[in-house]
Amino acid sequence: MRIKFFFLPVVLMVLFERCEKTEEIYIENPRFSNIIQFDNLQVGQKSYYELLTIENFWENENFEYIQDTLIVEVVAKQTSNVFEIKEYFLNPSERLEEVFWNNYEDVTNIWTLKNDSIFITNSDSKYISTLLTFSRGPIPIHNISQQKAQIKGWKIDVPYQGSYHEYYIEDYVLKGFEYEHLNAIVDNMGMQVDGPGYTFVYNNQSGFVKTAIYSPWTGTGNGFDLIR
Helix, strand or coil, X not given: CEEEEECCCCCEEECXXXXXXXXXXXXXXXXXXXXXXXXXCCCCCEEEEEEEEECCCCCCCCEEEEEEEEEEEEEEEEECCEEEEEEEEECCCHXXXXXXXXXXXXXXXXXXXXXXXXXXXXXCCCCXXXXXXXXXXXXXXXXXXXXXXXXXXXXXXXXXCCCEEEEEEEEEEECCEEEEEEEEEEECHHHHHCCCEEEEEEECCCEEEEEEEECCCCCCEEEEEECC
């Protein structure tokens, strides 16, 4: 994981000569040392996500951060490839209640890694997963490399299709952090019958980086962006 820092030009006066230089360096990001990693899941790993709301899905990529924080934590290991994951909000706001119609709650689910995919199950809660916008998966975790795309605003910048597609993203920057390679899934199959569409952006080293759910009826939705 790499982070870019951009330093302002430093003006030096040496023997009446003026020299300006803009320096760009990469350093390791210490905040990512304990986030959830698909290729190395460990008890105690924890990722933080900021809630966002989506407007005018059909016309643009506008969104607004609500500044409610969702925490996703690995709380137990059942077998070598089965983990218990807890999702909970930190200090929920009144706006959060509006977005989730007072139906948000802590969620505990099971992530099973097999066949290069993550399968998410839950038998104890009303929702499967808040982070995955109530979708089960499976989520393929091998590197996707066939269709390249870009992210514009909150969504993948590709023409709308009411179907399932896999893409990859290169050199994407989110909240100051650069991701060299990301998988992206756009699953709009449900929109053919007035159901929701889903978008997931992730990689093995950082887990889920962006998720979203949106409605064909209202053109609105919500999602989560990884913040640390």
